[in-house]
Amino acid sequence: MIRSMTGFGHGEVSNDKNQKVTVEMKSVNHRYCDISLKLPKKLAMFEANIRNIMKEYASRGKIDIYVSYEDLSETAVSLHYNQAMAEEYMQDHCRSPRQISRGCNN
Numbered sequence: 001m002i003r004s005m006t007g008f009g010h011g012e013v014s015n016d017k018n019q020k021v022t023v024e025m026k027s028v029n030h031r032y033c034d035i036s037l038k039l040p041k042k043l044a045m046f047e048a049n050i051r052n053i054m055k056e057y058a059s060r061g062k063i064d065i066y067v068s069y070e071d072l073s074e075t076a077v078s079l080h081y082n083q084a085m086a087e088e089y090m091q092d093h094c095r096s097p098r099q100i101s102r103g104c105n106n
Contacts, residue, residue: 005029005061018072023065030062040069 007027014020021043035054037047054063 005058020070020072022068022070025063025065027058027061027063030060033058033060034062036062036064038064038066040067042069043067 005027006029007025009025010023012020012022033055035051035058037050039047039050050065054065
């Protein structure tokens, strides 16, 4: 096994739910074990676990870890026109005391 404190790695994984996690790590020589994590808010709960796992593998060095998360299913949202609902909204709007005259038949 190679025992170097200098390195770079990049990996990504996706699942069938159109979610993708990308991890980049880089490390340089350092007297102490200094781990810097950049996580998205959705994954912040894993920070302590990631630090503990990294400390099992590295006793020294400055290690920068960047994690990104993409939920591609959220970008595939589409709108569907619902005629009945639109008519109901217009009726309620026209009955409102502070109605805007546009679109209402008075």
